[in-house]
Amino acid sequence: MxxxxxxxxxxxxxxxxxxxxxxxxxxxxxxxxxxxxxxxVKGGLQGLLLGEVLDVQQHPNADKLKLTRVTVGGEPLQIVCGAPNVAAGQKVVVATVGTTIYPAAGEPLTMKVAKIRGVESYGMICAEDEIGLGTSHAGILVLPGDVEVGMKAADYFKPFxxxxxxxxxxxxxxxxxxxxxxxxxxxxxxxxxDGLPAKPVIPDVAFKVDQPSLDITITVEDTEACKRYAGVCIANVKVGPSPRWMQERLKAIGLRPINNIVDITNYIQHETGQPLHAFDYDKIGGKKVVVKTLPDGSSFTTLDEKERKLSSEDLMICDEASPMCIAGVFGGLHSGVTENTTNIFLESAWFNPTFIRKTSFRHGLRTDAATRFEKGVDISNTANVLKRAAMLIRELAGASIASEVLDVYPSPEPKKEVVLPYQYLRKLSGKLYHPETVKSILESLQFTIVKEGIDAMVVQVPHHKPDVSIPADVVEEILRIDGLDNIEIPTSITITPSVEENYLGERLKEKTAGVLTGAGFTEILTNSITNAAYFTEEELKNSVKLLNNLSNELNMLRPSMLQTALEVIAFNLNRKNNNLRLFEFGKTYSTSGVGEYAEANHLCLYASGQLVESSWKGKSAAADVYYLKGVAEALFTALNIKGAAFEKGDNSDFDASIVVLVGKEKVGEIGLVKKSLASRFDIRQPVLFADLYWDELLQNTTSRVQFKGLSKFPQVERDLAMVVPKSLQYGEIPAQIKQLRIRQLQDIRLFDIFESEKLGHDKKSLAVNFTFLDEEKTLTDKEIDGWMNKIMNTLEKNIGAEIRKQ
Incomplete structure (x- = not known):
């Protein structure tokens, strides 16, 4: 606002x-x-003076330049001027040395002593565009002959x-x-x-009919959508520019003046909060105004020349035969005021906020009028505002009031009454108010005190406060005016401990966030409302659409966490923040039918760019799927989740993907986001994404953590190199070894992969480390060799591994 x-x-x-x-x-x-x-006028004409041209001579070194002497009240100034209309005796605007001018187009310019074609110039004689007073550059601005030489230009022109x-x-x-x-x-x-009995100085409206020469009939068919409708006819209107004072006020708040009729309706709207609409009276068929809805699918052409299909819930202002305006939202192309209009019908109404909001969103018409109507305007002020506007049109457009105000208000809206207990006021505000103070504040806001009791007062809410309906709302009004800073801070605070419903889940969230931030990740929070254009038709099948979307770009609840995060990643990359490690807790949404909705909790990890910058110690290292897999494994360890496994996936959003399993249950996916998807967000570097299903993870976590002492016996490590088919997944190797049930085998770790044409184009060499430990004794070489032989035989037999023994 x-x-x-x-x-x-x-x-x-x-x-x-x-x-x-x-x-x-x-x-x-x-x-x-x-x-x-x-x-x-930018700069406010500061520093500019009014002067007189004393004489004009030809510049000695340029045919198109003149050498002038100009006085601004002191010693005459020598100024070189290129304007064709400069002449002796003219009164002009002069920018002296040191003055900054602000042209209508271009950058500000500060005057300096300049040498132009060998002759020094001590300022400038200004054209109107050079000082922001207009756009003409045909010549210098010549003022009336009676202006005072040396006067400040700002005092003469009085720019607003x-x-x-x-x-x-x-x-x-x-x-x-x-x-x-x-x-x-x-x-x-x-x-x-301040102790002042201050009241707003609202202009009085001395409404009167000049000559009842125009007739109109108003019928409101839908009284739920339109509880009050008022109108007045105005004759002999002369459409033209509005006065300067009105244009200045409208420009100050960012509105462009159009003509006196449109400007008056805009002025009244921002003065009173009541939108108005002016119709060309002579275009109203049958001289009847009917407020009603039309059949579904009816066509209507709006002011922007677009044909729109109406809903049966759209309230319309119609004449005898056809629609003229979408009530409270947008005018029609054929009924509005033009420069040829001579008679108008001016409307002021109260429209149901729900109807207006739905219509406004339905047609994508977010107008100032709709914004006000959908919040609820003051129904008690409908006719008064209309009279105020009519008298302004009479004054500023040379018109005459041609009818009485027709005010259709069949069921006057009663004022709401709220009971305010003093104890409740004290409890909610934290302050003890005297009843007289409460009464004074509320009356200054135009509330009416209906009843004052020992324990409470009953207040009547003015129609301009539709948001006030319960005692808490009244307390808020009192606190606003008294000031939150005036509430005393108590000397003691009583706290009642709360019990969280999902204590374990919240505790594990905190623990997870601690692990991730310790690993260099930053938490983000993205919007759960997103753009349907990001998703394919298949992905949208079970998505949750918004009935009243905030904008065309925010029209559904997200079915995936990835797209909203890609917006964040793109934002950072566009600002040269190229190395990103992010995580987010959030929800996705889906529907399986009308009224059947589901939410799913997720923990998502995102990585892009370099994990380690290159330096004298070593080369840089980029993030990849194995990095996120390692982070996921660390999280599972921290959350005490046992039996996690990772298998190759086939997610269509990924160029390479890994499925995360606990037992046979899928608990997440890790992958490299497809280039085609990333490029839609103008992302040109790889993005890694891990989507972990938080609800499933919580079901598999064990809150009890068991500890045991460190073994007093040493562990033994052995390495094994083998050549295997390139298509073999590493996970198959530990899976085969675990079937041997070697109790002393504590850990299996892949530490090298080698590929070469010498091995064969379909082969690769893997180097695996094995760690053995017996809690009860020191292991011997014979025992370890026996286990290693079992492992080698199993791998040779079951997966066709060729053991490299040298």
């Missing part, structure tokens, strides 16, 4: 400095995220300047989506803290 300081100050009873106002806004819950100066606040509104604060609403909160603050 953008707020203009000058505009807001018009509604405040006292003048407040911009810095203090910024602090007040933040303290009452309207956090100022940015405060900056706005200048209609303002201070603009960017307020970070929470979604419930529709009451602050206008300058009136913000002024109401500021006045409540002043009343409470």
């Amino acid at each position: 953008t707020i203009s300081y000058n505009w807001l100050s018009e509604y405040l009873p006292v003048n407040i400095e911009p810095e203090r106002l910024s602090g007040i806004l933040t303290s009452i819950g309207l956090e100022v995220e940015k405060m900056e100066s706005f200048e209609e 300047s303002d201070v603009v606040y960017e307020i970070g509104l929470t979604p419930n604060r529709m009451d602050a989506m206008s300058h009136w609403g913000v002024a109401r909160d500021v006045c409540a603050y002043l009343s409470h803290h």
